[in-house]
Amino acid sequence: LVVPDFASFCTEIDQLYAELLTDTRGAVADYIPQLARVDPDQFAIAVCTVDGQRHVVGDASSKFCVQSVSKAVSYCLALEEHGPDVVHQHIGREPSGVSFNSLTLNKSGRPHNPMINAGAIMSCSLIKPKDNLADRFDHVSDTWKRLAGGRPVGFHNSVYLSERDTADRNFALGYSMREQHAFPAGTDLVQTLEFYFQSCSVELDAEMMAIAAATFADGGICPLTGDKVFNTQTVQHCLSLMSSCGMYDFSGEFAFTIGLPAKSGVSGALMVVVPGLMGICVWSPRLGNTVRGIEFCRKLVERYNVHPHDAA
């Protein structure tokens, strides 16, 4: 067994959950009206090991939008289709040091990395660009389904519509990249942005996201189905950039204190990968990055030697 005493690990997770439940710091994202209306008290933690053992505590069956956690999957899909050389002609791979939607590009007029909005919009432009939008969306939602052990994923239409209606910043990023000729030839900008908003509005629950994280932990193979969703190389590249860039302008601090590859989203979702061992999802809508999610990670590395540079 990968986690030898899974039962006592689960007890520990439940204890952490109880400790964190009283932490009500932070506030829900309010820049998209539909996100501002979610119940801020919701909280779930789910784990899935690479041999498929699972545990969930809290609001386990509530669904939430993946939001920026989609950026990891979109990057992987772009890599699978084009390989890293082509993808990184369009997207950098350095941390930006600024917030997720900052109006900034790197010195070559490219997005700093795939884990912030500009980079994720660019990844979307690289996913099946010749297909129609319906097929492209099916490709993304099928991929999430496979990552999550074959369970059907949802789509939050009102979040999508609300996001599209309040998207000036993302349009601004799109136009400034187009001005720099950053997109592949033939890119339809408006379609690309819509595809990006749709990818953010895919819905799953905490257990499904933990299974997806475990698929990343196992080099792209879903521990529940044995389905090889991504190539090992793709996963390696994605985890590297999640480690350096997955938490926006908190990425350096997170790498220092936690060290694990992770990706956060404004819905309060946090996907954490312990390579070779397990996937974790913490969902709690009150932000900085999800406050309880970060605290959970801090407590986890205090109790277990999962920090990658822990020599113990």
Ligand code: GLN
């Ligand atoms: N859909 C959000 C946006 O583009 C995603 C941002 C996020 O989760 N940080 O603004």
